[in-house]
Amino acid sequence: MKRRTLLASAAALSLAAGAGFAQDVPKIGFVYVGPVNDGGWSQHHHESAMKMKEHFGDAIELIEQESVPEGADAERVLTQMALSGADLIFTTSFGYMDPTINVAAKFPDVKFEHATGYKQAPNVSVYSARFYEGRAITGYLAGAMTKTNKIGYIASFPIPEVIRGINSSYIHAKKANPDVEIAVVWISTWFDPAKEADATQALLDQGADVVLAHTDSTAPLAVLEKAGAYGFGQAADMEEYKPEPRISSIIDDWAPYYIERVQAVIDGSWESVNTWDGIGAGMVGIGEFTGPIPDDVVATVTQMKEDIASGAYHPFTGPLNKQDGSAWLAEGEVADDGTLAGMSFYVEGVTGDIPN
Amino acid sequence: MIRLEKRPNPSRLWTALTPVLAVVLTMLVGGIMFALLGKPPLEAIRTIFWDPLFHPQFAGYSRPQLLVKAGPLILIAIGLSVGFRAGIWNIGAEGQYIMGAVCGAAVGLAFYPADTWLLFPLMAIAGALGGWAWAMIPAFLKTRFGTNEILVSLMLVYVAENILASASAGWLRNPEGMGFPGSRNFKQWASVYNDELVINTGMHWGVVAAFIAVIAAYVLMARHIQGFNIRLTGEAPRAARFSGVSPARIIFLCLGISGALAGMAGLFEVTGPAGQISIDFNSGYGFTAIIVAFLGRLNPFGILLAGLLMALTYIGGELAQLMLGLPGASIQLFQGMLLFFLLATDVFTNYRVRLTGREVA
Numbered sequence: 001m002k003r004r005t006l007l008a009s010a011a012a013l014s015l016a017a018g019a020g021f022a023q024d025v026p027k028i029g030f031v032y033v034g035p036v037n038d039g040g041w042s043q044h045h046h047e048s049a050m051k052m053k054e055h056f057g058d059a060i061e062l063i064e065q066e067s068v069p070e071g072a073d074a075e076r077v078l079t080q081m082a083l084s085g086a087d088l089i090f091t092t093s094f095g096y097m098d099p100t101i102n103v104a105a106k107f108p109d110v111k112f113e114h115a116t117g118y119k120q121a122p123n124v125s126v127y128s129a130r131f132y133e134g135r136a137i138t139g140y141l142a143g144a145m146t147k148t149n150k151i152g153y154i155a156s157f158p159i160p161e162v163i164r165g166i167n168s169s170y171i172h173a174k175k176a177n178p179d180v181e182i183a184v185v186w187i188s189t190w191f192d193p194a195k196e197a198d199a200t201q202a203l204l205d206q207g208a209d210v211v212l213a214h215t216d217s218t219a220p221l222a223v224l225e226k227a228g229a230y231g232f233g234q235a236a237d238m239e240e241y242k243p244e245p246r247i248s249s250i251i252d253d254w255a256p257y258y259i260e261r262v263q264a265v266i267d268g269s270w271e272s273v274n275t276w277d278g279i280g281a282g283m284v285g286i287g288e289f290t291g292p293i294p295d296d297v298v299a300t301v302t303q304m305k306e307d308i309a310s311g312a313y314h315p316f317t318g319p320l321n322k323q324d325g326s327a328w329l330a331e332g333e334v335a336d337d338g339t340l341a342g343m344s345f346y347v348e349g350v351t352g353d354i355p356n
Numbered sequence: 357m358i359r360l361e362k363r364p365n366p367s368r369l370w371t372a373l374t375p376v377l378a379v380v381l382t383m384l385v386g387g388i389m390f391a392l393l394g395k396p397p398l399e400a401i402r403t404i405f406w407d408p409l410f411h412p413q414f415a416g417y418s419r420p421q422l423l424v425k426a427g428p429l430i431l432i433a434i435g436l437s438v439g440f441r442a443g444i445w446n447i448g449a450e451g452q453y454i455m456g457a458v459c460g461a462a463v464g465l466a467f468y469p470a471d472t473w474l475l476f477p478l479m480a481i482a483g484a485l486g487g488w489a490w491a492m493i494p495a496f497l498k499t500r501f502g503t504n505e506i507l508v509s510l511m512l513v514y515v516a517e518n519i520l521a522s523a524s525a526g527w528l529r530n531p532e533g534m535g536f537p538g539s540r541n542f543k544q545w546a547s548v549y550n551d552e553l554v555i556n557t558g559m560h561w562g563v564v565a566a567f568i569a570v571i572a573a574y575v576l577m578a579r580h581i582q583g584f585n586i587r588l589t590g591e592a593p594r595a596a597r598f599s600g601v602s603p604a605r606i607i608f609l610c611l612g613i614s615g616a617l618a619g620m621a622g623l624f625e626v627t628g629p630a631g632q633i634s635i636d637f638n639s640g641y642g643f644t645a646i647i648v649a650f651l652g653r654l655n656p657f658g659i660l661l662a663g664l665l666m667a668l669t670y671i672g673g674e675l676a677q678l679m680l681g682l683p684g685a686s687i688q689l690f691q692g693m694l695l696f697f698l699l700a701t702d703v704f705t706n707y708r709v710r711l712t713g714r715e716v717a
Contacts (some may be wrong), residue, residue: 033636035684065677067684069639072629076421077674083414084678095634098541102631118534157525157635159536188521188635342534355526 025061026265028052029086031077032066033093040191040216040235041252042066045092045115048254055259059266070095078103082110088265090258091115094159100124111270113261116161118341122272127257130278131161132340133308134250135168135212136315137286137301138232141248142210143173143180144297145230152203152211153184154196154220158354160343162214167347168315169212172304174349176297183208186355193219204229221245230291237287248301249287256282276337280309316340321348360707370705375651375662378697385697386690395680403679404672404690414675420558422667424629427563428453428621430663432645434569435614437654441577443590444610448494448509449618450642451516452487456619457626458516458523459486461539461633464548465528468540471547479548480561480623487619488612490516495611499604505611517638524635539633542626550628562624566663569617573656586610618642647695669694 030049034042046064053062063086068077074096081089082103088111091100097117104112104124112124120126142151151173155162166184173180183206185199196215200223203211210230213220218238224231224245233241233249257275264270277283286305289298307313318329323346329335346354383405387397408418432449439446446452460483467475494508525537532540542549553559577583588596589606597603621641630637648666652659673687 063678064681065674065684067688070634070636071631071639072424072625073639075629076418076424076671077678079417080414080674080678083417094536095538095636098538098543098631102543118536157521157537159525160534188518188525355522 025059026087026262027061027063027085028262028265029081029089030062030064031068031074031081031089031091031093031096032064033070033095034067034191036064036066038191038216039218042092044235044252045090045254048252048258049090051255052258052262055255056262056266060262071099075099075102078112079106082107086110088113088262088270111265120272120274125261125271125273125275127273127275127277128161129252129254129283130276131250131252131284132164132168132315133278134284134286135165136172136308137305138212138248138250139169139172140176140301140304141232141289141293141297142169142212142230143176144300145247145293146173146177146180146208146210148207148209149177149179150181150183150206150208152200152206152208153182154199154203154211154213154215155184155186156190156214157188158186158344160341163343163346163354164340165212165214166350167343170350171315171320171347176300182350184350184352187215189215191216193217196220197223200224200231233287239287242288243290244292246287247291247293248289251285251287253282253285278308279305280311322346323348323350357712359710359712360703361710363706363708366705367708370701371653374698374701374705375653375658377701378651378694379665381697381701382690382693385693389686389689390682393682393686395682400676400680400682403676404669404687406672407675407679408668408671411675416556418671418675420552420556421671422664423558423563424560425667425670426663427560427566428625428641429645429648429666430566430660431562431569431621431624432614432618432642433648433652433659433663434566434573434656435617436645437649437652437656437659438573438576438586439610439614440649440654441590442586442606442610443593444607445506446491446494446509446611446614447506447646448491448511448513448642449614449645450638450640451509451513452490452615452618453622453625453642454513454516454520454638455490455622456483456487457622457630457637458520458528458633459483459489459619460623461542461626462523462528464542464627465540469545473547476548476550476561476627479627480620483623484616484620487622488616490619491611491615492608495608499607505607509611513642520633520637521635524633524637528633530632537635541632542628543631548627550624560624560628562621562628565620565624567660570656570660577656582609618645647691651694651698666691666694 032042032045036042036046065077068074078099090113092115094116097114097119100112100114101119101121104121108123114124114126116128117126153166170182183203185202187195187199189195196217197219200211200220204227211220211224212232213234216235221231221241230247231245233246235252237249237251238246314334316335318333319331320329322328383401387401390400391397409415436446436449460479463482464479494505497503497508498505528539530538530540550560585601589601626633648659648662652662669691676682
C-alpha cells in the first residue's frame with residue numbers, strides 16, 4: 001500500500017515537472033512484444049502507430065519500446081514509461097494484461113489501452129478486432145476453391161480467438177462446399193517460419209489443397225506456392241504472393257482506432273471502453289481477391305463482406321451445433337459476445353480435439 | 357614485431373583488470389555505434405549507466421529494480437560458475453529455470469487457495485527440486501552414456517519450453533481466465549506472493565537467496581574440500597582422478613547445484629515479479645546468466661557485481677529506448693559487446709605482449 005502511494009506521488013510529481021517545461025504535448029507510448037520489423041503482429045501495431053503519429057504530427061510525442069518480454073519486464077517498462085510522463089500507453093500484446101492492470105493501479109492519471117485482453121479498469125481500456133469476420137470470407141473462399149474437399153488450418157495456441165477463427169472458417173467453407181473437411185495443426189507459436197512451413201507441408205501431405213494460417217509469417221505461402229495450392233495473407237496483405245497462392249487476405253489495421261483514442265486524450269474526452277471492432281469499423285480489412293476465383297464466388301464473398309460490415313449478417317448465426325452434437329444456436333439466433341469471447345469448443349463437423 | 361607469449365601463470369592483475377577494460381571498450385565502441393545510428397553517444401551511454409542510478413525522475417524506481425533484475429541472474433550464475441570451474445558446461449539453465457517455476461507453481465496451485473505460511477517454503481523446495489531433476493537428466497546421460505552435457509542440457513531447454521506452453525494453456529491455466537492461457541496470478545494470493553520484504557528496496561526472497569548463494573559459493577570454493585575437488589577436476593582432471601575424486605560424483609554435484617539454484621530462481625520469479633506462469637514466462641535469464649558468470653570471472657563476488665552491471669545495462673537500455681528512441685536490437689548488441697570484449701581482452705590474462713626486434717634467421 002505504502003509503495004503504491006509513493007509511486008503514485010512520484011508519478012504526480014513527474015507529471016507536474018513534465019508539464020513545467022514541455023507545454024503539454026500529449027506523450028503517447030507503445031509497447032511491443034516483438035521487434036517492430038517482425039513482419040507480423042508487432043510490425044502492424046508499429047505501422048499503425050506511425051500512421052497515427054503522421055496524422056497528428058507535432059501535436060503529440062510518440063515513444064515506443066520493442067521486444068519487451070511479457071511479465072516482470074513489462075511491468076518495469078510500463079512503470080518507467082508512466083514515470084517519464086506518458087499520458088496514454090498502448091500495450092499491444094495479450095500477455096501484458098496483468099502488468100497493465102498493476103501499473104495502471106499505481107498511476108491513476110495515466111491512461112492505458114490493452115490489446116486483446118479482458119481486464120478493464122477506470123484508466124484501462126481494452127480493444128480487439130473481430131478477426132472471425134475476416135475468417136468467414138477466407139473460409140468461404142477456401143471451401144469454394146478446394147478440389148480435394150479438404151482444407152488445412154495452422155493454429156497457434158488453443159485460446160478463444162484462435163478457436164473462433166477455426167469455427168468461423170469451417171462454417172463458411174461448408175456453406176461453399178457441403179462436403180468439406182478441415183484438418184487443424186497446432187504449433188504452439190505465433191511466429192516461427194520453419195514450424196509454419198512444416199505444418200503446411202504436413203497438411204498438404206494429408207490431402208489439403210487450401211491452407212489457412214493463424215500465424216504471422218509468409219512461410220506457409222512459400223510452401224503453398226511450390227505445391228500449387230492456395231492460401232491467404234494473414235495480419236498483412238502479403239501481396240508478394242499475389243495473384244496466387246495468396247488469393248485474399250485478412251489485414252489488421254489499428255490506425256483508425258489509435259487516431260480516435262489519441263484524439264480523445266487531446267480533447268479530454270477519454271473514457272475506459274471495451275472495443276471489439278470488425279470489418280465495419282475498418283479494424284479488419286479484406287485484401288483483394290486474386291487468382292482463379294470464379295466470378296460468382298467473388299460476387300458471393302463481396303456481398304458477404306458488405307453484409308458483415310453493415311451488420312446485416314453475423315458469421316455465427318444458427319442453426320449451429322457444438323462438436324458433440326448438442327444444440328448451440330437455434331435457427332436465426334446470433335451468438336452473443338460473451339460466448340464468443342470465451343469460446344472453447346468446436347462447432348459440429350470440425351474433427352479432432354482442442355489440445356490441453 | 358608483436359608477439360604473444362604465454363604466461364607461466366595467469367596474471368592476477370589482468371584477471372581483475374579485463375572486466376573493467378571490457379566495460380570501457382564497450383562504452384567506446386557502443387558510443388560509436390550510437391553515433392552512427394544518429395543518436396547522441398554520450399547521452400546514450402549516460403542514460404544506460406548513470407540514469408538508472410541517479411536520474412531524479414527514474415532512480416527512485418529503477419534502483420530497487422536493479423536488484424529485482426539482478427537477483428535471478430546472480431542466483432543462476434552462481435550455480436553455473438560451480439560447474440564451469442569443474443569444466444562441466446551446463447548451458448541449459450533456462451530450462452531448469454522454467455522447470456523450477458512450473459514445479460513450484462504447480463505445487464502451490466494444487467493447494468489453492470490455502471492460507472498458510474508453510475506453503476511458500478514448500479513451493480521453494482519444489483522449485484529447487486524441479487530444476488535439480490531437470491539438470492539430473494544431462495548428468496545421468498553423461499555419466500552413464502558419455503553424452504555431451506552441453507548439447508543435452510541445451511536441447512532440454514526446448515523441451516521445457518513446450519512443457520511451459522502446455523502448462524500455461526492447459527493444466528495450470530487459470531480456471532477463471534476465460535479460456536486464455538496463463539495461470540492464476542500469485543500477486544493476488546497474499547500467502548504465497550513473493551513481495552518485497554522491505555518496502556521500495558526490490559528485496560524479495562529471490563534476491564536474499566542470491567546473496568546467500570554468493571556467500572555459500574565462496575565458502576564452498578575457497579574453504580571446503582568439495583570446492584577444492586571441483587576446481588581440481590576442472591584444472592587437472594587426471595590429477596583429480598589420481599587423488600580419488602570421482603568424476604561422476606562431481607558431475608552430479610555440479611549439475612545438481614546449478615539446476616537447483618536455477619529452479620529456485622524460477623520459482624521466486626514466478627511467485628514474485630512475473631506473478632504467473634505464462635507461455636512466454638522465461639525471458640532468457642538462464643542464457644544471460646552464462647554471460648554474468650564469465651563476466652564475474654566465475655568468482656562469487658565477481659558474479660555479484662557482474663549481475664548488477666548486467667541488470668544496469670538492461671534497465672538503462674530500456675530507458676535509452678524510451679528517452680532516445682534507440683532500437684531494441686542496438687541495446688542487445690551493446691550487451692553482446694560486453695561479453696565479446698571480455699573474451700577478447702582475456703588474452704592478456706594468459707598471454708604477455710612482447711615487442712621484439714626482427715629476428716635473424
